Amino acid sequence: VWEEDEFWIELSWRIDPDGRRGIRKHFESPKDPSRPVSLDEYYGHIFDSIPSLVRAAGAEGLTPLAFMKRHGSFEVSQKNYHKHRTPLSPEQLEGSSVDEQGRIVKAGHVIGVMEGEQAVVGFPTPSKKLEFWSKSMKEHGWADQALPGFIKSHVHPDNIDRDKGEFCLVPTFRLPTLIHSRTGAAKWLNEISNTNPLWMHPEDMRRLKIKNGTIVRVNTEIGYFVDRVWATEAIKPGTAACSHHIGRWRRKQDPGNSRWSGSVVDIEKIGPSTWRTRKISGVTPFKSDDPDSERIFWKDGGVHQNAAAPIHPDPISGANCWLQKVRIEPAHAEDRYGDVVADTDKAHAVYQEWKAMCRPVKDGALRRIDWLPRPLAPVKSSWIKGQARGE
Incomplete structure (x- = not known):
């Protein structure tokens, strides 16, 4: 994702401005090592290494980078099987x-x-x-899971007390109009989708005496967030969902980023380790080189639910277990739409609790199975005991 690439390139240069840490060399421009690699150079290098793309671009008299800028996408292979x-x-x-x-x-x-x-x-x-039977699982202390099977999770129906207002929250589902969390500056897409209500089945709402369009408090292990309910039969009873595309925020003193989709908030410490984010204003028109920025008519910027979500590192793979067990109730008198409250001490305690579910490696140096697929996997040395900071 280009926004992340831009960030990592800039961060790497600030961490290692003179190259003594051995980081900067990986982010230097191949044309001029005195400056960071540009995004055109970065993506140009990637596109140049795809033979079918090079051929398609050449047929139009373009470089692969120019071809992708014109067309936006390219099908590398139609039969990417076997x-x-x-x-x-x-x-x-x-x-x-x-x-x-x-x-x-x-x-x-x-x-x-x-x-x-x-x-x-x-x-x-x-x-x-x-591998129907996994030798790696046995070697890492998971002999009971070495064969394919079902693992009863923290959001299994047996672990959800519906009488207490507990639900399995799906915080990762996607809207068809937005791309992950990467479209905050896409004006037309944010005009279409600019809020992330809590999806609930009418059956659950009647049971909890919650009316459509009202605000509720969604309690997590470490805090809560306050969102507006949307009644829909498109979700299973006993399950709630909140799209993760939306909920960008900035403080008054912060640069005006994501102004097509972000709200202005105040962050206040309300306890020894508890913080509350509260909206001051939603999305508003602003002046820019694009006249459409002064035509913004929507005000909602959604709710930043992530801050109230504890980290659940899977004991086997290390990947985060995103689904949350939450308790939904009508909003309290002091609640405001968009409130997000989190206790950082509780967050750390939950992380340590899940971390303790790992099974120590008895033989060998790897802390986890390094070949299991996971998003944003670290370098292999990070899985070696004694290599992580503080060990």
Whole structure:
């Protein structure tokens, strides 16, 4: 995502301005090492490495970067299936051998598997096969989960007391008009979708005596947020949902970012470790080079639910478990739409509680199974015991 790329490039240069930390060199412009790599250079390098894109761009007399700026997208392959059957090249096979299980081993590592008489890359597992039983799970203390099965989670219906107003909250669902949380400056999309109400089934609302369009308090393990209810039969009873696209905010003294979608808030400490974010104003028209910015007619900027969500690191993979068990109730007299309250001490305690569910590695150095797919996975050395800061 280009906004993140821009941020990481700038942050890396500020952390390592003279290159002594060994970070800056990875973010220097290939044309002029005295300045950071530009986004055009960064994406140009990526696009130049895609042969089919290079050919399509050349057919129009364009560079791959210019082609993508004109068209916006490109289908690399129409039949991106059976990747596990990709043949290994002679160079890859040089110096390898095949063991009794049909695995292709090179320098002590399995690099592929035999499919009949064909050497192929296989699946992204240690054995390069679909593993019905996982040796890695057993080695990392999860022998009871080494076979595929169902893990009863913190939001299993048995763990949700509906009589107390408890629900499974889905905070990650997407609207068709917005892209993740990346479209805050897309004026036309924010004109269409500029609020993230709490979806509830009418059956639940009748049971809790909640009326459509009123505000409710959604209590989490570490605090709560106050949102407006939207009645819909498009959600299962016992489940609530709040889109995560919306809810941007800034303080009065902050730069005017995300003005197409963000609210102005005040952040106040209301307890020893408890903070409250309260809206001062919603989205308002503003002057800019784009005359449409003075035509903004919507006022809502949504609710920033993330701040009230504790971190739940999965004990096996380390990925965050996003679904939340919450308790929904009518708003209190002091509540205001958009309020977000979080206790940072409780947040840390919940994190430590989930962290304690990990099972220590008895043999070997890896703290977690490093090959399991996860978003934004760290470098492999981060999974080695003793390599993390403070160890």
